[in-house]
Amino acid sequence: MSGRTKVRGSIGAAAIVMAGAGPALAADDPAVLKDLTAVIALQGQPCGQVVTATKQGENDYAVACKDGSKYRVFVNPDGRVVVQKQ
Amino acid sequence: MTNSMRVVAIGVVAFLSQACDSTPPTPRQTDGTVSREPAPPPPAESPKVPPTPPGKTVPREGEQPSRDASQKPTAPTRDTPRTTPPVPAAAPRTAPPRAEPTPAAPPPAAPAPTAPPPTESHTSPAPSTQTPATTLRAAAPQTAQAPSAPTPTAPPKAAPLDLGSLEQRLRDTKAIGVFTKLSLKNQVDDLLEQFREFHKSRDQSMLSRLRQTYDLLLLKVLSLLQDGDPALARDVSSSREALWGILVDPDKFKNL
Numbered sequence: 001m002s003g004r005t006k007v008r009g010s011i012g013a014a015a016i017v018m019a020g021a022g023p024a025l026a027a028d029d030p031a032v033l034k035d036l037t038a039v040i041a042l043q044g045q046p047c048g049q050v051v052t053a054t055k056q057g058e059n060d061y062a063v064a065c066k067d068g069s070k071y072r073v074f075v076n077p078d079g080r081v082v083v084q085k086q
Numbered sequence: 087m088t089n090s091m092r093v094v095a096i097g098v099v100a101f102l103s104q105a106c107d108s109t110p111p112t113p114r115q116t117d118g119t120v121s122r123e124p125a126p127p128p129p130a131e132s133p134k135v136p137p138t139p140p141g142k143t144v145p146r147e148g149e150q151p152s153r154d155a156s157q158k159p160t161a162p163t164r165d166t167p168r169t170t171p172p173v174p175a176a177a178p179r180t181a182p183p184r185a186e187p188t189p190a191a192p193p194p195a196a197p198a199p200t201a202p203p204p205t206e207s208h209t210s211p212a213p214s215t216q217t218p219a220t221t222l223r224a225a226a227p228q229t230a231q232a233p234s235a236p237t238p239t240a241p242p243k244a245a246p247l248d249l250g251s252l253e254q255r256l257r258d259t260k261a262i263g264v265f266t267k268l269s270l271k272n273q274v275d276d277l278l279e280q281f282r283e284f285h286k287s288r289d290q291s292m293l294s295r296l297r298q299t300y301d302l303l304l305l306k307v308l309s310l311l312q313d314g315d316p317a318l319a320r321d322v323s324s325s326r327e328a329l330w331g332i333l334v335d336p337d338k339f340k341n342l
Contacts, residue, residue: 035263042269042306059265073265081269 027053027061036063036073043083045071062086247328252321256307261314270310273303278333278342285336293334300330 027033033050040047040063047065054062060074070086256262262270277299284292304326311319332338 031263035265038263038266038310039269042266042273075265075268079268080272081265 025055027055032061036061039073039081040065040071040083043081045069045083045085047071247325247332249329249332252318252325255315255318255321259311259315259318261318262310266310270303270307273306277303281333281339285339296333297330300333304329 037050049066050063052064064070072084
């Protein structure tokens with residue numbers, strides 16, 4: 001019993017570590033995709049629609065647009081939203 | 087032979103003289119071809135005519151008394167052209183009177199044709215110019231009435247602007263994502279900074295550019311709100327001019 005519990009605990013811990021340690025996480029939330037699409041449009045950059053977004057950090061996303069263009073959307077230390085073409 | 091010829095000639099002359107003396111009274115007056123006969127009859131009758139008509143002696147010279155009595159004003163001019171071809175001798179006599187009526191005729195004829203066109207041209211433009219004038223005059227009241235119509239719709243725009251409420255509703259709305267709100271706030275801050283420069287420099291040339299930027303930013307906000315929060319979009323749209331008034335007024339802008 002104790003061996004099984006140890007195995008289960010180690011697997012859970014490994015999963016948590018893997019989830020938290022990953023530098024890039026897919027953001028499939030439609031609200032986030034829509035928000036990023038609006039931000040890119042507000043900055044006057046061509047995109048059409050954001051199809052995928054990968055979270056790279058706090059307020060930092062790497063997005064891919066429907067037209068094939070890719071951007072980095074993040075908030076700089078001054079609190080400004082920046083859309084940077086990749 | 088010569089005596090017989092002379093006798094015959096004298097006889098012919100006597101016959102002719104008798105014939106002339108007997109015919110003059112009635113038949114010559116009725117004939118339309120009397121003008122062919124030589125001048126003798128008119129001089130004989132001319133002394134009779136003067137007493138009857140008191141005036142106008144010129145037309146009587148070339149015409150017979152009967153015609154003068156019946157057609158004084160118009161007949162001379164009308165008959166003379168008809169009689170001129172057959173009578174060569176009468177032509178010189180009637181020529182002066184013809185020359186007078188002919189110049190007289192053209193003037194009336196000339197003014198007649200020319201007069202109508204000018205009158206028509208004057209009259210036609212006159213109505214045309216009058217009609218536009220009337221239309222313009224008629225349009226003026228219409229245009230004056232047109233602005234009066236929108237005025238009833240203006241009062242709704244005069245709704246009091248609650249800037250704090252609008253700001254809070256924009257912060258709380260879920261129609262705009264966090265990134266988008268932050269990006270909009272950046273652009274609002276940029277616009278406010280431009281207004282600060284405008285109020286410092288008081289350069290009126292900046293105003294049109296500021297208005298353009300302001301309209302574009304508001305359009306972005308409205309496009310973001312119109313689907314997720316139409317009520318807030320409507321209120322923001324109705325507050326457009328009031329917000330602009332605050333931004334343009336230096337005193338109100340300081341109190342922001």
